[in-house]
Amino acid sequence: MHSDERFRSTTNWLLLGLAGQELWHLWPRLRREHLPAKTYLERSGSLSSKVYFIESGVVSSLETGDVRDPIEVGVIGREGLIGTSAIADLIPQRDSLVQIEGQALVLDCVQLQKCLSASPGLRSFLSRYVQAQMVQISLAASAGVRANVQQRLARKLLMYHDRVGADDLPLTHENISLMLGVRRASVTNAVHNLEAECLIKAQRGLITIRDRAGLERYCGRFYGVAETRYAEIMSDTPRTACVE
Known part of the structure; x- marks a missing residue:
């Protein structure tokens, strides 16, 4: 357990959804950071050094590849994380920009890779979150055309x-x-x-x-569709309120 009392609980849904053994692979390595508005947490084409389990605030996932101005294709808050590319040891293909300031529990990508190697259950769980994010992005594309x-x-x-x-x-x-x-x-x-x-x-x-x-x-x-599918995809693991 981390000695600092501030690290005994979290509002991040992913961490709350982890089973005890998988959470303990991550918990001692996490540190809490403030996320100022207009801060980039990831840049497209640049290898990430950190993974952010968002506890408060809102982060935009921005597509910048073939348009003059970036456009928001995903929204991440306390239900998710920034740094999904690190799960597969890939380079990010979108920017991640803090829209509303908040805070996150953060660990180095190298440390995450060690945790994933030690815990197949953790890898499976976070891979489900990647799927949930893909659903949100695809539905954003649909709304962009039809709404x-x-x-x-x-x-x-x-x-x-x-x-x-x-x-x-x-x-x-x-x-x-x-x-x-x-x-x-x-x-x-x-x-x-x-x-x-x-x-x-x-x-x-x-x-x-x-x-x-x-x-x-x-x-x-x-x-509502993305929100329902998130619940369906992530519901296999029960949540706990805090880490003791």
Whole structure:
């Protein structure tokens, strides 16, 4: 057990979902770090040195390969980790940018590889998370084609709300433009339309969720599928509340 009392519990769902033996391979190697907003945790084409089990805040997975401006293709918070490429000892193919500041439990990729070698159960569990992330990215692509801008914004706000756990989301129009891959004018129109429906309230640098159920209805089939599949994929291992 880590001697620091701060490391005895975590809000990260993956760590909570690990069985005791698999968690003990990781726990002594983890250290807690603050994640400032606008910090890159990974860059495409560069070998990662760390893996981040997110405890709070929100991180965007950004596709940068064939577009002028990056676009958010994945959202990671306390349900996941940054550094999935390290599970297969690969080089990241997307950027990971902190959108809302938070904290994470962190370990070196070399240490993760040692843990994976020592625990096939840990490798299997984290591989299931990789599958869950692939589902989210594929559904984001589907929403990008089939949903209108307001529905896409509603979907993203719900996903951020899930991860932050509070109605106030510190998001600017710049954040939202990156989330949706649209111009600022389109962001302004989408925000105003959701405000007109009394679903959100927008202030400078802040979006407040006023009616979550209404946002879900507005979003329709474009929200909920990835969340349900995450639960199905990751449900084989029971969660524990803390490490004693």
